[in-house]
Amino acid sequence: MGNWIKLNRDITNHWIFQNAEYFKWWFDLLSMVAWRDHKVMHDAHLFTLKRGQVVASISFLSERWKRSNPTIIRFLKMLENEKMITRSVLYRQTPILTI
Secondary structure: OOOOOOOOHHHHHOHHHHOHHHHHHHHHHHHHOOOOOEEEEEOOEEEEEOOOEEEOOHHHHHHHHOOOHHHHHHHHHHHHHOOOOEEEEEOOOEEEEEO
């Protein structure tokens, strides 16, 4: 029973809900993150992806959302500034987003 995303009704009062594209991207990130800790293999590295994390590069999101890299970077920086996500890199090449 781990395939659910609970959203508080107050999301409609949040700034991200005011922009349909941003909300779509936020919801997409929510749907991509791990809902439980599990081991993953990425670029020949085995590591534990923790609940709330996803391996997602700028280029991956750019292709997925059909927007330019600078647009994706601006969006992710906005989320970081609002303390909605953190970004880190494992093994010098594996981009991890944590919600």
